[in-house]
Amino acid sequence: MIEKIREIAKNWLAEGKVDVVIGFGEGTTPFSAKPIFITKPDDVEKLIWNPLCRLNLAGYVRREILAGRKVGVVAKGCDSRSIGLLLAEKQFDRKDVSIIGVPCQGMVDRKTLMKKFGNVNGEKVSADWNSISVGDKSISTEEVLSNACRICRYPTPVHYDELVGEKIEGVSIEEHDKPAVEMLEKNREDRWKFYTEHFGRCIRCYACRQACPTCYCDECFVDSNDPKWLEKGQHPTDLMLWNLGRIYHQVGRCVECGSCESVCPMDIPFTEILAGMSKRVRELYDYESGIAVDEPPPLQTFKTDDPQEFIM
């Protein structure tokens, strides 16, 4: 599969169809793959494809295109949906991006791996779609999938120019909604307690925002001094306000790639709440983000007969 990706990338670069190919390369820390930008056809050997390629590359695509380059990208289902969302928000033209779609079997969660394996001291780490191993210790990939990948509806890219490999079916809607439904089965007080506890651990590193392809505001509300939405510091209400504010901005836009959760150093669970919001958006407005490129996201449009039971 990786040979095919490299071949396409090489051809595109050689033909001049794209100026840069964004893909994944060997990471510098254990259990990680880092985004790499390839501009020379000979460098395509640096591209890799394994269950550690969990980051979403769509944000880089936008930045490169705005910098005036034609971009090729290696995209999983979620990357392609993010690109679809950015197209729906008219961030760039479809012709500026060429997508190598790769059906994805689910990415693994680095933090779970670190818990399972502990420190890696120079042992050889290898990762493939069946197992992850460090030295002679090995674990099945299935077991350490990230939460977002377990409920992925679109493992096969939705938008692509070339598709590499066999299409993979996503989970059913019921399966996707399960974490959210389970959360909603708890009573209100427990949910509030759950989220105050988890959001209360936030250290405001904003890694979630940086990793998110959909968070591309020039000035984030949290950085704004006028109006100053949030104080600096770790007051629990500020932490709640930051997390709610960020998630509010994702309503109807999030493609649930799980980047925010995977980069969070404090292990804050976002899967349930983001899946819950997607579920409600689907039920209320019949919209799934990143699928239709000519339809604006739900909060940027309206219908005259939208549901309004809660309005007096």
Place this chain on the structure above:
Amino acid sequence: MDEKEWKPKILAFLCNWCSYAGADLAGVSRFQYPPNIRVVRVPCSARVNPMFVLKALQSGIDGVLVSGCHPGDCHYITGNYYARRKFTALKELLDFVGYDDKRVNFSWVSAAEGGKFQKVVTEVTNRVKSVGPIKNFVKKDFQEQI
């Protein structure tokens, strides 16, 4: 603070063209309603950023009311349709994290509905009274300033 003495503080965002005029009509018509609301006049219900609502709650406001023109009657033609989607998203989000849903209220009140304004304010005040003073999500140092 003694629960009996406690009077809720409710912040009302009223759109200039309908709800604010509706509130005016309620006043001119001498309709009695609880004096717990503080009115902020906004050009349109779509002007109300959901962050206003969250920020108000964080500042120790016990309840929020956002009110605009009826769908189809917006002075800016479509503002309240966008507002409706924004409020829906905010409501769903607060519901998911388990926040008291009685504190955040929305209504449509036209300029001719002084009576409805009275009813809405009474209802919102009762709702907020039923859940008591705000405890969750309040920054204490702000509360004393109000």
